[in-house]
Amino acid sequence: MxxxxxxxxxxxxxxxxxxxxxxxxxxxxxxxxxxxxxxxQHASEFVEIALGLAWHRELEVDSYTGPQSLDIRQEGSAPPISELQLMTAGLLTRVKENVAVLQVDRLRKLEAKIQRLDIVLKSIIGVDTLDFDGEVKSLYELETGQDLVRAALPDTANLEALDQLLPGRGTLSFRVAAFRNQLIIPADKRRAVFEAALNECRARTLAHWALPDTETLDINWTRDVSAAWHQYDGNFKSTLAVNELSIAYLPSAIDVACHEAYPGHHAQFVMHEVAGLESGIQLEDTVFLLRTPTSVIREAAANFGVGLAFPLAERIKFEREVLAPLAGISFPDEDKYTRFLVLVDTLSESITPILREYLLGELSFNTASVRLEREALVSSPSELLLFADEFGAIGVGYQIVQRRLRQKLAASDDAWQSLLLAVVDTETRL
Structure with missing residues (x-):
C-alpha cells in the first residue's frame, strides 16, 4: 500500500x-x-485599449479601420475606464523600456500615442489631471503663443459694425437670429439643397486632389444625431449621418458639405489611406482618437477647406444662383449678406479666449455662456460649454490650429496641396 x-x-x-x-x-x-x-503586440494592446475607451465614450474615437478581431466593442462590453487606465500605464512602462533598448522610430511614435491616451484616461477618472496649458501642450503639442493667452476682451469694433449693419429693436443676438431666419430652407427642400452643395464641393475638390475612382460617401438622413456626423469606414468609403435640422439655414449647406465631406473629413481620410497604402499603414495608425494633434489639424483643415473650396465671392454667387432657387427662398441684399458673413466669422475668434478662461475656472458657466452669445454670437453656448466640460481644451485647440493653418497656407503657392500635406502627414504640427 x-x-x-x-x-x-x-x-x-x-x-x-x-x-x-x-x-x-x-x-x-x-x-x-x-x-x-x-x-x-504593443500596437495591438494600444488599439484594444483605445477601442475599449470608445465602448464607454463613443466620441473619443473618430474612426477605426483595423482588424475587427481587435475591436472590443464587438463583444458588447469593455473593462472599466479605471482598469483601462491601469492597462495603459503598464503598456506605457513596457514600451518606454523597449524604446531605450530598440531605438526604433515607430516605437517612439507609439509611445507618444500611448502617453496621450493615458492623459485622456486620467482626465476622465480625475487622476493627475493637467491644467489648461498642460493639456494643450501634452495632447495637442501646441506651444503657448499670443493666440493662446490673449485676454477674453470683447471685439468692440466689429460688434459695433454688426450692430449698425442690423439696426432695430432687441439685442444684437436677437437681430442676428432674425436675419438668419430669412435664410431658413423649407423642410421638404433641405435634402435637395444639401446634395447640390455636396456635389459642387466634390467637383471643386476633385479639381485639385486625385481622389480614387472608388471613393464613396453614403448619406444617412437621421434624427439620431444632433448635427452632421462623419464616420470613415475604410477602403475609401464613409458614412455621413445628417440631421436635417443641422442644415436648416442656407449657408449651412455649403458649410456642412465641405467640412464633413469634400475637402473635409471624408476626403481627408480617403487621401490619408491613399498615402498610407503607398508607404504602409501601421496597426496603431488604424485607430483615430479624438484628442490628438492630428485630430485638431483635421478639424481645422476641414474648417479652412470651406473657404478654400468656396472663396467668398464664389460662395455668394453659388448660393444666389443655385441653392436659393432650389430652396425656394429670396436671396438677401448681396452686399449686406457678404458683410454679415465676414463680421460673424471675425467675431467667432472671440470663442477661443472665452473658452480658455472658462476652462481655467476664471469664468462661471453662466458668465461664459452669456459672453459667448453676446460677443462671439454663438447660437448654442451651453452646448459648446458642455462639450468643453467633457472633452477639455480640444475646442480651443482646433481653433488655434485653424488660425495658424490659415497663416501658413496664406504664404503657400498652392494652398490645396499644402492643405493636403497637412492632413496626410501625421507629423504635421502647428
Missing amino acids: ANLQKISRVNFSIACLTVAVTGFFVWWLLQPSSPDQLLE
Missing part, C-alpha cells in the same frame, strides 16, 4: 511537472521573437 501511495505521488508530480512545462512552452511560443513582433 505504501509503495502504491508513493507511486501515485510520483505520477501526480510528473503530471504537474508536465502541465507546468507544457504551459511554459506555450507561453514561450507566444512571446514576441523579434522587434517587429514586439511592436505588433
Whole structure:
C-alpha cells in the first residue's frame, strides 16, 4: 500500500511537472521573437485599449479601420475606464523600456500615442489631471503663443459694425437670429439643397486632389444625431449621418458639405489611406482618437477647406444662383449678406479666449455662456460649454490650429496641396 501511495505521488508530480512545462512552452511560443513582433503586440494592446475607451465614450474615437478581431466593442462590453487606465500605464512602462533598448522610430511614435491616451484616461477618472496649458501642450503639442493667452476682451469694433449693419429693436443676438431666419430652407427642400452643395464641393475638390475612382460617401438622413456626423469606414468609403435640422439655414449647406465631406473629413481620410497604402499603414495608425494633434489639424483643415473650396465671392454667387432657387427662398441684399458673413466669422475668434478662461475656472458657466452669445454670437453656448466640460481644451485647440493653418497656407503657392500635406502627414504640427 505504501509503495502504491508513493507511486501515485510520483505520477501526480510528473503530471504537474508536465502541465507546468507544457504551459511554459506555450507561453514561450507566444512571446514576441523579434522587434517587429514586439511592436505588433504593443500596437495591438494600444488599439484594444483605445477601442475599449470608445465602448464607454463613443466620441473619443473618430474612426477605426483595423482588424475587427481587435475591436472590443464587438463583444458588447469593455473593462472599466479605471482598469483601462491601469492597462495603459503598464503598456506605457513596457514600451518606454523597449524604446531605450530598440531605438526604433515607430516605437517612439507609439509611445507618444500611448502617453496621450493615458492623459485622456486620467482626465476622465480625475487622476493627475493637467491644467489648461498642460493639456494643450501634452495632447495637442501646441506651444503657448499670443493666440493662446490673449485676454477674453470683447471685439468692440466689429460688434459695433454688426450692430449698425442690423439696426432695430432687441439685442444684437436677437437681430442676428432674425436675419438668419430669412435664410431658413423649407423642410421638404433641405435634402435637395444639401446634395447640390455636396456635389459642387466634390467637383471643386476633385479639381485639385486625385481622389480614387472608388471613393464613396453614403448619406444617412437621421434624427439620431444632433448635427452632421462623419464616420470613415475604410477602403475609401464613409458614412455621413445628417440631421436635417443641422442644415436648416442656407449657408449651412455649403458649410456642412465641405467640412464633413469634400475637402473635409471624408476626403481627408480617403487621401490619408491613399498615402498610407503607398508607404504602409501601421496597426496603431488604424485607430483615430479624438484628442490628438492630428485630430485638431483635421478639424481645422476641414474648417479652412470651406473657404478654400468656396472663396467668398464664389460662395455668394453659388448660393444666389443655385441653392436659393432650389430652396425656394429670396436671396438677401448681396452686399449686406457678404458683410454679415465676414463680421460673424471675425467675431467667432472671440470663442477661443472665452473658452480658455472658462476652462481655467476664471469664468462661471453662466458668465461664459452669456459672453459667448453676446460677443462671439454663438447660437448654442451651453452646448459648446458642455462639450468643453467633457472633452477639455480640444475646442480651443482646433481653433488655434485653424488660425495658424490659415497663416501658413496664406504664404503657400498652392494652398490645396499644402492643405493636403497637412492632413496626410501625421507629423504635421502647428
